[in-house]
Amino acid sequence: xIARQLEAKxxxxxxxxxxxxxTASVNPPRAVYLDFPLGHxxxxxxxxxxxRHVMIDTLRALETIQVPGTIVPLKYRWxxxxxxxxxxxxxxxxxxxxxxxxxDRTARLDTPQYQLxxxxxxxxxxxxxxxxxxx
Amino acid sequence: MSEPVDxxxxxxxxxxxxxxxxxxxxxxxxxxxxxxxxxxxxxAKVGLICSGGIYSRGQIAFHFKDDISYRKVPxxxxxxxxxxxxxxxDLRDARKDPAVVYPGKTLAALADAGAxxxxxxxxxxxxxxxxxxxxxxxKLAPALVAECVRDEVDVVVLVPV
Numbered sequence: 230x231i232a233r234q235l236e237a238k239x240x241x242x243x244x245x246x247x248x249x250x251x252t253a254s255v256n257p258p259r260a261v262y263l264d265f266p267l268g269h270x271x272x273x274x275x276x277x278x279x280x281r282h283v284m285i286d287t288l289r290a291l292e293t294i295q296v297p298g299t300i301v302p303l304k305y306r307w308x309x310x311x312x313x314x315x316x317x318x319x320x321x322x323x324x325x326x327x328x329x330x331x332x333d334r335t336a337r338l339d340t341p342q343y344q345l346x347x348x349x350x351x352x353x354x355x356x357x358x359x360x361x362x363x364x
Numbered sequence: 365m366s367e368p369v370d371x372x373x374x375x376x377x378x379x380x381x382x383x384x385x386x387x388x389x390x391x392x393x394x395x396x397x398x399x400x401x402x403x404x405x406x407x408a409k410v411g412l413i414c415s416g417g418i419y420s421r422g423q424i425a426f427h428f429k430d431d432i433s434y435r436k437v438p439x440x441x442x443x444x445x446x447x448x449x450x451x452x453x454d455l456r457d458a459r460k461d462p463a464v465v466y467p468g469k470t471l472a473a474l475a476d477a478g479a480x481x482x483x484x485x486x487x488x489x490x491x492x493x494x495x496x497x498x499x500x501x502x503k504l505a506p507a508l509v510a511e512c513v514r515d516e517v518d519v520v521v522l523v524p525v
Contacts, residue, residue, distance in 0.1 A: 230505050231522060236397040240509075254390065255392060256396055272463070280464070283470075288474075288480065341424050358435060360434050
């Protein structure tokens with residue numbers, strides 16, 4: 230949605246996605262698909278060379294895509310097997326092997342959620358770089 | 365490459381099993397707006413927009429319920445200044461190395477190497493997982509677009525989590 234509005238204002242965009250069905254539904258102007266677990270779209274932790282390759286290929290797709298709505302799959306694989314795909318958002322099994330369906334996401338609290346308690350104390354209540362468009 | 369994980373299908377079955385009403389994914393069937401690249405990448409100024417709940421030390425963190433606010437984060441912020449909180453994905457690697465969801469330093473390194481012209485001083489981050497697509501369309505997206513126009517970027521890389 231943001232990419233579409235940017236393109237309408239004359240700014241070229243490329244979306245990096247690890248959720249191809251969602252990206253296909255939203256249908257952004259240009260996208261690359263990375264077959265990585267959610268939360269790792271730009272590569273593996275502390276793999277600078279890998280992250281750099283992913284970004285170079287992403288920018289190359291930006292140059293080559295000519296048809297609006299194209300999703301270019303990049304060639305990277307997360308691991309030799311695709312075991313991670315089995316567990317992503319699938320019911321887990323408890324100790325007895327029984328399937329457990331639960332919502333393991335964090336509750337949707339409407340107060341700021343700090344990574345570290347110290348961040349709360351350091352946060353500037355008048356933060357000039359925090360923007361609240363609704364206000 | 366094996367089949368992509370179909371998160372729409374998995375969300376549907378998870379919500380179903382939990383007795384939640386189905387999630388309403390945004391579906392755009394029209395052809396998206398499209399701006400050809402105006403200049404070669406090695407002369408282009410590149411911006412970055414990421415969802416996924418990234419903020420930097422000293423900023424107010426995001427909350428988890430339809431938060432449409434955003435943060436200006438220095439593109440070259442060192443990893444130890446960056447924080448990540450989110451309700452829906454595994455944060456362990458993102459906290460170890462924020463570049464996996466916030467590739468600011470990756471873009472900055474490419475600018476330093478001359479592969480792209482330059483990077484904007486700031487990237488923009490927000491939470492995502494906003495149930496109201498109307499609020500995103502009418503409030504958040506136009507505000508981010510205005511920032512990118514002010515920054516005079518030629519290209520924006522978007523990283524939705």
